[in-house]
Amino acid sequence: MDKNSEYTDLLHDLLAFRDSKSWKRYHTLENLTKSVNIESAEMLEHFQWKDTSQLSDNDKQAYELEVADVLTYIYYICNELDVTPNKLVRQKLEINKHRSWSI
Secondary structure, eight states: OOHHHHHHHHHHHHHHHHHHTTOGGGOOHHHHHHHHHHHHHHHHHTTTTSOTTOOOHHHHHHHHHHHHHHHHHHHHHHHHHTOOHHHHHHHHHHHHHTSOOOO
16 A cells, blocks of 8 residues: 555544534534644653653554644644644655755
C-alpha cells in the first residue's frame, strides 16, 4: 500500500467514525483547533511533577494515545482545509530551510 492510499484510507475511516457519531456539525476549524490545544495540554500532563528523563511503559503508552488524539484532530483540520498534513509539513520545511535561526 502506498503512502497516499494509506492516508486516504485512514482519513476515510476517521470521517466515517465522525459521521457515525453525528459530530460533523461540530467539526468547524475553530472547534477542531480548540480540541488540538486541549489534547496537547493532556500530553503535558504526562510530564507534570515527574522526572521527565524517562517515561514508564504505561506512561509512554498513555502519552502515545494523547499524540494520536492530537494527530486525529490535525487530520480533521487538514480535511477541512482540503490539504494533506504531509503537504503542509513539506511546505513549512521549505520555508524553514531558508530561515535564519539564532540560539
